[in-house]
Amino acid sequence: MISAKIKEKLASGSAIRKMFEEGNRLKKIYGEDKVFDFSIGNPDLEPPKEVADALRELADNPTPGMHGYMSNSGYESTRAAIAEQRAAQSGLTIDAGAVCMTVGAACAMNDVLHSLLDDGDEVIVLAPFFMEYINYIENHNGKVIIVQTDDKFMPDFDAISKAITPRTKAVIINSPNNPSGVVYSSEQLTKLNELLKAQDHVIQVISDEPYIDLVYDGLTVPPVLKYIDNVVICFSWSKSLSLPGERIGYTLVSPNNADYEDLTGAIVLSNRILGSVNAPAIWQKVVEKSLNAKVDVANYEHRRNLLYSNIVDAGFEAVKPNGALYIFMKTPDGLSDTEFQDICAKYNLLLVPGASFKRTGYMRLAFCVSENTIKNSREAFAKIAEELRIKK
Amino acid sequence: MISAKIKEKLASGSAIRKMFEEGNRLKKIYGEDKVFDFSIGNPDLEPPKEVADALRELADNPTPGMHGYMSNSGYESTRAAIAEQRAAQSGLTIDAGAVCMTVGAACAMNDVLHSLLDDGDEVIVLAPFFMEYINYIENHNGKVIIVQTDDKFMPDFDAISKAITPRTKAVIINSPNNPSGVVYSSEQLTKLNELLKAQDHVIQVISDEPYIDLVYDGLTVPPVLKYIDNVVICFSWSKSLSLPGERIGYTLVSPNNADYEDLTGAIVLSNRILGSVNAPAIWQKVVEKSLNAKVDVANYEHRRNLLYSNIVDAGFEAVKPNGALYIFMKTPDGLSDTEFQDICAKYNLLLVPGASFKRTGYMRLAFCVSENTIKNSREAFAKIAEELRIKK
Numbered sequence: 001m002i003s004a005k006i007k008e009k010l011a012s013g014s015a016i017r018k019m020f021e022e023g024n025r026l027k028k029i030y031g032e033d034k035v036f037d038f039s040i041g042n043p044d045l046e047p048p049k050e051v052a053d054a055l056r057e058l059a060d061n062p063t064p065g066m067h068g069y070m071s072n073s074g075y076e077s078t079r080a081a082i083a084e085q086r087a088a089q090s091g092l093t094i095d096a097g098a099v100c101m102t103v104g105a106a107c108a109m110n111d112v113l114h115s116l117l118d119d120g121d122e123v124i125v126l127a128p129f130f131m132e133y134i135n136y137i138e139n140h141n142g143k144v145i146i147v148q149t150d151d152k153f154m155p156d157f158d159a160i161s162k163a164i165t166p167r168t169k170a171v172i173i174n175s176p177n178n179p180s181g182v183v184y185s186s187e188q189l190t191k192l193n194e195l196l197k198a199q200d201h202v203i204q205v206i207s208d209e210p211y212i213d214l215v216y217d218g219l220t221v222p223p224v225l226k227y228i229d230n231v232v233i234c235f236s237w238s239k240s241l242s243l244p245g246e247r248i249g250y251t252l253v254s255p256n257n258a259d260y261e262d263l264t265g266a267i268v269l270s271n272r273i274l275g276s277v278n279a280p281a282i283w284q285k286v287v288e289k290s291l292n293a294k295v296d297v298a299n300y301e302h303r304r305n306l307l308y309s310n311i312v313d314a315g316f317e318a319v320k321p322n323g324a325l326y327i328f329m330k331t332p333d334g335l336s337d338t339e340f341q342d343i344c345a346k347y348n349l350l351l352v353p354g355a356s357f358k359r360t361g362y363m364r365l366a367f368c369v370s371e372n373t374i375k376n377s378r379e380a381f382a383k384i385a386e387e388l389r390i391k392k
Numbered sequence: 393m394i395s396a397k398i399k400e401k402l403a404s405g406s407a408i409r410k411m412f413e414e415g416n417r418l419k420k421i422y423g424e425d426k427v428f429d430f431s432i433g434n435p436d437l438e439p440p441k442e443v444a445d446a447l448r449e450l451a452d453n454p455t456p457g458m459h460g461y462m463s464n465s466g467y468e469s470t471r472a473a474i475a476e477q478r479a480a481q482s483g484l485t486i487d488a489g490a491v492c493m494t495v496g497a498a499c500a501m502n503d504v505l506h507s508l509l510d511d512g513d514e515v516i517v518l519a520p521f522f523m524e525y526i527n528y529i530e531n532h533n534g535k536v537i538i539v540q541t542d543d544k545f546m547p548d549f550d551a552i553s554k555a556i557t558p559r560t561k562a563v564i565i566n567s568p569n570n571p572s573g574v575v576y577s578s579e580q581l582t583k584l585n586e587l588l589k590a591q592d593h594v595i596q597v598i599s600d601e602p603y604i605d606l607v608y609d610g611l612t613v614p615p616v617l618k619y620i621d622n623v624v625i626c627f628s629w630s631k632s633l634s635l636p637g638e639r640i641g642y643t644l645v646s647p648n649n650a651d652y653e654d655l656t657g658a659i660v661l662s663n664r665i666l667g668s669v670n671a672p673a674i675w676q677k678v679v680e681k682s683l684n685a686k687v688d689v690a691n692y693e694h695r696r697n698l699l700y701s702n703i704v705d706a707g708f709e710a711v712k713p714n715g716a717l718y719i720f721m722k723t724p725d726g727l728s729d730t731e732f733q734d735i736c737a738k739y740n741l742l743l744v745p746g747a748s749f750k751r752t753g754y755m756r757l758a759f760c761v762s763e764n765t766i767k768n769s770r771e772a773f774a775k776i777a778e779e780l781r782i783k784k
Contacts (some may be wrong), residue, residue: 001593001654002510003507003510003653003658006658009665013661048455059451059452062444063531067443068434097480105626106669107495111667115394135665139506201393231437244460244669245460245673259394266394266395269402269405273528273531273669274531275502276496277496278637278639281638391668
């Protein structure tokens with residue numbers, strides 16, 4: 001009775017559920033801190049003080065209509081504040097009309113893809129990538145075109161160029177990246193812009209930016225608006241303010257976008273008809289009041305350092321991530337990802353094979369787990385390296 | 393560049409925008425309370441005290457993880473409380489697993505339709521109906537099959553029977569109804585159940601229930617779970633608790649549903665991949681604490697009575713609505729809806745032609761406007777009746 005497509009997705013989803021259940025099973029046997037579960041990427045820091053203060057202020061001083069409908073694009077004042085912030089970062093002039101408040105970045109991406117895609121239109125994604133992109137594209141009858149990045153997980157411009165066809169409507173980028181943690185440079189963004197603008201038709205860049213505030217080593221992420229013209233940003237405060245359960249984010253269409261008028265209108269309409277209608281009212285107000293706040297990024301950086309040391313000190317290889325919440329370590333030579341996963345599981349160490357991000361030969365480890373879990377896992381990494389006779 | 397489908401929808405949406413702008417133009421000229429704008433159905437009462445109290449309690453006493461991810465289906469405790477409430481109303485045994493918390497009823501309906509529809513599957517809607525159903529069905533490549541109700545806006549079972557084909561996947565019902573305000577009786581629900589269960593394949597009833605708590609004249613709405621087996625409820629607190637801007641609702645699959653297992657799983661998956669991920673965390677907690685609260689329904693009933701009197705006292709015809717926020721008045725004989733709309737506009741009276749609900753010969757008036765506007769409009773109704781020589 002249910003649709004054939006969803007039936008297939010339900011069946012394939014059970015692999016992740018199994019891993020989740022295996023983690024819970026092991027935790028019951030060995031205790032929470034003796035199972036090193038790096039499989040789940042939930043931001044675990046509390047929101048900054050500004051968020052709690054803003055929420056309390058709103059709740060303590062209710063005003064008429066504060067929970068009522070507003071425009072489908074969200075409150076004008078919230079959108080203007082975001083436009084101003086992005087204008088200051090990029091040096092562009094940005095109007096509130098460029099912004100549509102959304103139910104997180106996931107709805108933002110669905111709004112954009114629904115606005116862009118005719119049946120069979122192609123969207124290029126750069127592997128490794130967050131697998132939900134496949135669902136988001138297929139929701140709107142699009143075709144997923146996977147292009148691998150290079151061995152540092154950076155865009156391979158030749159490969160992208162070869163993948164472009166007359167049906168290519170968009171390229172999704174995600175920097176800082178889930179799962180690799182890499183951050184694209186301004187040169188790479190410029191090169192992508194040049195490549196796409198040299199084509200016969202407009203190709204949109206969809207910039208998925210939930211991790212943009214989670215960067216380490218003193219880095220700042222180059223503002224995509226400065227380097228790419230035909231771009232739509234999809235942002236969420238899930239990580240920046242640690243509000244993943246509250247579902248608040250936005251889309252922003254570059255003022256330089258060739259389809260600015262059509263796209264801004266289509267996104268607001270999509271936001272309505274896909275069912276969001278608008279982003280939650282109270283959270284629009286909270287983020288407006290917390291626009292310059294951030295979670296304790298140093299805390300994530302500290303845990304990244306600990307986990308990265310565990311991995312490389314044991315003799316394994318990994319590109320050190322500059323951002324996001326993950327390390328994408330190399331699977332040791334001679335082993336398949338699932339073979340390596342099974343060996344790790346013997347030491348209660350749980351990680352996600354690269355196939356889940358369409359890049360085999362790697363495993364994702366999320367470092368948004370307790371510092372103790374990371375510290376306690378150090379021995380497990382060493383023992384696995386010993387079993388596999390990994391050379392330091 | 394944007395998709396052909398959305399381009400078409402953008403163009404057709406401009407009629408409603410024009411009406412909205414016309415309203416604003418008139419208000420600037422004549423003043424807010426001299427324009428009788430019955431065109432917009434925004435719930436305008438404040439949420440009950442329980443909501444403000446619950447929100448303040450949560451904001452004043454933050455707990456770790458309260459804004460974090462939970463299961464895609466929502467908090468177990470919220471779902472259990474809803475299951476218990478619906479069980480008490482219907483006499484059925486209902487598990488928390490039947491419920492999935494959603495971003496309002498609009499996302500709920502998209503989740504259900506995405507779960508059910510293969511390309512080209514048919515969904516029957518009973519006119520007059522809320523026009524967004526067309527978008528929701530088409531979002532998931534379904535085909536809209538419009539079946540007219542009788543002259544009291546009640547289901548025409550012969551017409552429904554004739555509309556059923558092997559591709560019919562679902563029938564959407566909406567009682568209390570937007571725009572007619574009618575409430576289906578238990579006999580009508582039973583008859584619908586019998587008709588659908590006599591078919592060769594399972595046909596789901598999607599019961600869109602945002603107005604279920606807004607009923608008048610001492611009526612209660614018969615619980616659809618008691619009378620229909622293959623049913624999924626889509627609920628929202630937009631009207632019951634006046635929280636339309638906060639986007640909180642749920643789906644509930646009947647324990648008697650032949651596809652219970654598949655459907656409950658598919659809805660949660662759809663909720664994730666369509667982009668909601670989960671319903672806003674804080675509002676799940678608020679509604680759980682406010683489950684027995686309601687807006688001041690008597691206030692809506694009072695305004696319904698005033699507007700209904702204006703209409704019938706002037707000599708116009710209308711079925712008196714038992715629920716929801718609208719009166720669906722008959723367009724006077726000899727006039728098209730748009731001709732009548734133009735005459736009303738001369739008296740600063742704004743209403744929506746029945747074509748917007750796929751039932752011509754009628755006009756929708758929303759009574760969720762200020763009592764003063766309704767009172768002040770009495771004279772306009774009388775003058776229009778005079779101009780049209782309507783007999784009392």
